[in-house]
Amino acid sequence: MSLTIQIPTPLRRFTGERGEVQVEGATVGEALRRLVDQHAALQPHLYTEDGKLRSFVNLFLNDEDVRYLKQENTPVQEGDTLSIIPSIAGGGLR
Amino acid sequence: MSLIHGEARDRGLRIADADLERIEAHGEAAYPEECCGVLIGREAAGDDPATVEQVVAADNERADSRHNRYVISPQALLRAQREARERGLEIVGYYHSHPDHPARPSEFDREHAWPGTSYLIVSVLEGKAVDRRSWRLRDDRAAFDEEAIVTAGTRRFTAASRS
Numbered sequence: 001m002s003l004t005i006q007i008p009t010p011l012r013r014f015t016g017e018r019g020e021v022q023v024e025g026a027t028v029g030e031a032l033r034r035l036v037d038q039h040a041a042l043q044p045h046l047y048t049e050d051g052k053l054r055s056f057v058n059l060f061l062n063d064e065d066v067r068y069l070k071q072e073n074t075p076v077q078e079g080d081t082l083s084i085i086p087s088i089a090g091g092g093l094r
Numbered sequence: 095m096s097l098i099h100g101e102a103r104d105r106g107l108r109i110a111d112a113d114l115e116r117i118e119a120h121g122e123a124a125y126p127e128e129c130c131g132v133l134i135g136r137e138a139a140g141d142d143p144a145t146v147e148q149v150v151a152a153d154n155e156r157a158d159s160r161h162n163r164y165v166i167s168p169q170a171l172l173r174a175q176r177e178a179r180e181r182g183l184e185i186v187g188y189y190h191s192h193p194d195h196p197a198r199p200s201e202f203d204r205e206h207a208w209p210g211t212s213y214l215i216v217s218v219l220e221g222k223a224v225d226r227r228s229w230r231l232r233d234d235r236a237a238f239d240e241e242a243i244v245t246a247g248t249r250r251f252t253a254a255s256r257s
Binding site for chain 2: 006008009010011012013019056058060063065083085086087088089090091092093
């Protein structure tokens with residue numbers, strides 16, 4: 001399956017400033033690994049050292065948060081769009 | 095000094111006075127809790143700074159500690175990103191308020207921030223917005239660098255002009 005991965009602005013510096021990357025893959029996890037194969041500098045921003053997806057990274061397959069689907073095992077269809085959405089949080093005092 | 099750290103060139107953040115006032119009003123309305131939102135516009139290009147074309151207020155999705163913590167829901171961010179791209183624009187940054195606290199990033203802000211985007215912070219003292227500053231996280235995440243907020247000479251674009 002060929003799908004489009006949308007890269008958020010903060011991660012674009014690791015994809016040669018590309019906002020969209022086309023990859024092949026049967027699942028969300030496979031597509032993400034192909035993305036990281038192509039753009040290795042993304043690795044530490046998407047995965048922890050033991051290879052788990054970072055908790056500050058949200059993935060949407062079309063409109064659905066993959067946490068509520070089958071996470072990284074979620075199957076993808078030809079032409080799907082996978083959006084990487086970084087968590088945005090913070091606040092004043094510790 | 096044009097290069098602060100690696101590629102973090104300080105070109106500043108251009109924003110219309112009306113949009114800055116909207117952010118300050120949001121911070122005052124949310125006081126004593128933190129407000130938050132998304133800055134949509136155009137990325138920096140050449141010597142031009144990143145330019146805010148639209149301010150999108152978001153709900154603070156935190157259930158607790160809303161006086162000193164904020165979180166924007168991923169769904170709201172997805173919506174903002176989609177609306178931006180449909181207009182040929184991008185998310186260029188985010189804003190939040192610091193009630194009764196300076197407009198400087200906290201350690202908690204640093205731990206949760208991303209490089210390559212602007213973080214605009216409004217300080218709201220006793221219900222009144224008194225300061226606003228914009229920051230970018232260094233690539234090695236060690237610290238934030240302040241960037242200039244450019245308000246003069248801003249043109250508002252209301253129609254999408256795709257390139």
